[in-house]
Amino acid sequence: PGWFSEISPMWPGEAHSLKVEKILFQGKSDYQNVMVFQSSTYGKVLVLDGVIQLTERDERAYQEMITHLPLCSIPNPKKVLVIGGGDGGVLREVSRHSSVEQIDICEIDKMVVDVSKQFFPDVAVGYDDPRVKLHIGDGVAFLKAVPEGTYDAVIVDSSDPIGPAQELFEKPFFASVAKALRPGGVVCTQAESIWLHMHIIEDIVANCRQIFKGSVNYAWTTVPTYPSGVIGFMLCSTEGPPVDFKHPVNPVDRDDICCKSKRPLKFYNSEIHSAAFCLPSFAKKVIESK
Numbered sequence: 001p002g003w004f005s006e007i008s009p010m011w012p013g014e015a016h017s018l019k020v021e022k023i024l025f026q027g028k029s030d031y032q033n034v035m036v037f038q039s040s041t042y043g044k045v046l047v048l049d050g051v052i053q054l055t056e057r058d059e060r061a062y063q064e065m066i067t068h069l070p071l072c073s074i075p076n077p078k079k080v081l082v083i084g085g086g087d088g089g090v091l092r093e094v095s096r097h098s099s100v101e102q103i104d105i106c107e108i109d110k111m112v113v114d115v116s117k118q119f120f121p122d123v124a125v126g127y128d129d130p131r132v133k134l135h136i137g138d139g140v141a142f143l144k145a146v147p148e149g150t151y152d153a154v155i156v157d158s159s160d161p162i163g164p165a166q167e168l169f170e171k172p173f174f175a176s177v178a179k180a181l182r183p184g185g186v187v188c189t190q191a192e193s194i195w196l197h198m199h200i201i202e203d204i205v206a207n208c209r210q211i212f213k214g215s216v217n218y219a220w221t222t223v224p225t226y227p228s229g230v231i232g233f234m235l236c237s238t239e240g241p242p243v244d245f246k247h248p249v250n251p252v253d254r255d256d257i258c259c260k261s262k263r264p265l266k267f268y269n270s271e272i273h274s275a276a277f278c279l280p281s282f283a284k285k286v287i288e289s290k
């Protein structure tokens, strides 16, 4: 009864609103406020500290892109690490790749996992995959303990740089990701909006270029319920076998029939993979000059 508006100092002067049918959960974990509500037109919505994390209607756009942009860019990914992503949506997408043997996930807030399993079963279905190993803890500390060159791919499905995820946008964290990746390994991180955060993106790209000596690219997609309606990703590879992110070598399309418990891909395909790296001039100028 009424409206939820996503008001934040991260997007001053604007707020996306969703009509609320019923509040289903409100809690406070050790790290953040957690809320779930039934919206009128976007299904159930997960909110952390007042910021929309996902809605049932459009979550697949984000989860499919943040997962398949990296995993379809390398042949035969075997070991994958997810930092954040406690809702399980990225796990659901990683499990579409039959070459994957081990999926580690490090999520700091157990309440996010429990709430997702209770209210978003089609998202948390990712936890049902036997290859998944859940670690509850700080991704920064987790990565420091990872042996060098362990993973083929790391996916950083974080919230925004204000709150628990702040350190996941800083240089030391990127350096620990690079160490945990094999030569020619890939990382994909949530990288904000070109409409709202060009300065944050500028800093992230500059840091990535110093740390990842393979390729460094920025891709973006549309998610109606994220502020400005778009969200971006940093796609980086470590020195080693070259990775051409713009031309997928490992199409997941043929894999999606292998997973019984998941519906076919709703958003990602090979064409939109390549298109995701095409940037408007104002963003291209900043990102490609760094």
Ligand SMILES: NCCCN[C@H]1CC[C@H](NCCCN)CC1
Pocket: 051, 052, 053, 054, 062, 085, 086, 087, 089, 090, 157, 158, 159, 160, 190, 192, 193, 196, 226, 227, 230, 231
């Ligand atoms: N597993 C999906 C949820 C986590 N990612 C979200 C990415 C967008 C972010 N706000 C958008 C900020 C404007 N770019 C909230 C978390």
